[in-house]
Each structure stands twice: as C-alpha cells, then as structure tokens.
Amino acid sequence: MEDLERIVREHSFFTGMKHDYTAVVAGCAKNVRFEPGEYLFREGEVADQLYLLRSGRVVLEVDTDDGQVALQTVGESEIVGASWLVPPYRRGLSAKALELTRAIALDAACLRGKCEDNHDLGYEMMKRFMPILIQRLRAARLQILDDRREE
Structure with missing residues (x-):
C-alpha cells in the first residue's frame, strides 16, 4: 500500500494536497494497464473508476x-x-489506449464515500477537477469548430 500511496501523492493531479488526503484516496486505488486499442471505458457505461495516467x-x-x-x-x-x-455516474465519452498505458484506477464508489465523509477532501477534489473539466470542454468545442470548417 505504501507504493500506491506514494504514486498517488506524486501524481500531478494531487500536487500540494495534504498527505492525510492522499493516504485516504490511496485506499481506493489499484494498479491497472491497458494494451494498445483496449478501451479503459466506453461512452454510456457506469463511471465506476477514475484513472490517474502514469504512462502511455x-x-x-x-x-x-x-x-x-x-x-x-x-x-x-x-x-x-x-x-x-x-x-x-455515466460515461460521457469513450477512452481508448493508443499505446501500452499504465494507470492507477480509483474506485469511484469508494472515492465518493471518502469525499462525502470528509467534505474538505471533497472540496479539494472539486477544485482540482473543475479546471480539467473546463479545459476538456474547451478542447471539445474547438474540435467541433474545426470539424465544421472542414465540411
């Protein structure tokens, strides 16, 4: 478990987060890997995991x-x-490995429970997710605009 806790703590998503919080999050973690072409998940599926990408x-x-x-x-x-x-808690898009991809999978139900039990942790997670969600929304918007220009 020490290794998972260290990996979670050192992931850029958790930079600057209290060690107490990363220790709690690591309790929901496991190592996973995906081969090229393998789906991490598909659009519409239950969102049962969050992935911290380590490589790939x-x-x-x-x-x-x-x-x-x-x-x-x-x-x-x-x-x-x-x-x-x-x-x-449904996937809004699909995610497919383009090359061998290693990640830490965080169990979503476990993580939601930890955030519900500790609202400070939940707030920290939200502050970290919002910029990513906004950036990805902007990227999707730009992709749609680019596709329309090509038509």
Missing part, C-alpha cells in the same frame, strides 16, 4: 452516427474518467 497515451472519443470522433489525446500525469463525480 489515451484518446478521448465521442460516439457519432459516423463512428467514433477523437476529441483529445491525454497522457502521462493526466486523469481520465471524471464522470465518477457527477450523478448519474
């Missing part, structure tokens, strides 16, 4: 009538799977 690259995609459309590629030190935070 993941493409975030949205389903369309014409198939999958790539919105953004993320990599080492980033997170994937923010839908765990907002009811109804």
Whole structure:
C-alpha cells in the first residue's frame, strides 16, 4: 500500500494536497494497464473508476452516427474518467489506449464515500477537477469548430 500511496501523492493531479488526503484516496486505488486499442471505458457505461495516467497515451472519443470522433489525446500525469463525480455516474465519452498505458484506477464508489465523509477532501477534489473539466470542454468545442470548417 505504501507504493500506491506514494504514486498517488506524486501524481500531478494531487500536487500540494495534504498527505492525510492522499493516504485516504490511496485506499481506493489499484494498479491497472491497458494494451494498445483496449478501451479503459466506453461512452454510456457506469463511471465506476477514475484513472490517474502514469504512462502511455489515451484518446478521448465521442460516439457519432459516423463512428467514433477523437476529441483529445491525454497522457502521462493526466486523469481520465471524471464522470465518477457527477450523478448519474455515466460515461460521457469513450477512452481508448493508443499505446501500452499504465494507470492507477480509483474506485469511484469508494472515492465518493471518502469525499462525502470528509467534505474538505471533497472540496479539494472539486477544485482540482473543475479546471480539467473546463479545459476538456474547451478542447471539445474547438474540435467541433474545426470539424465544421472542414465540411
């Protein structure tokens, strides 16, 4: 468990967070890996995990009538799977490994419970998620605008 706690604490998402909080978060963690082409999750699925990427690259995609459309590629030190935070806890897009990807998976129900039990931790998590969500929303908007210009 010490290794997972250290890895969580050293991930850029948790930079500056109190060690007490990262220790609590690490209690919800496990190591995972994904092969190239393997989906971490698909749009519409239950958002049961948040991923802290340690290595590799993941493409975030949205389903369309014409198939999958790539919105953004993320990599080492980033997170994937923010839908765990907002009811109804369903994936709003898909995430597929582009290369061998190693991550820490945080159990969503466990993490939500920890945040509910400790609202200060929950507030810290929200402050860290909001900038990422806003950035990804902007990236999706720009992708849509680029696609329209190409038509």
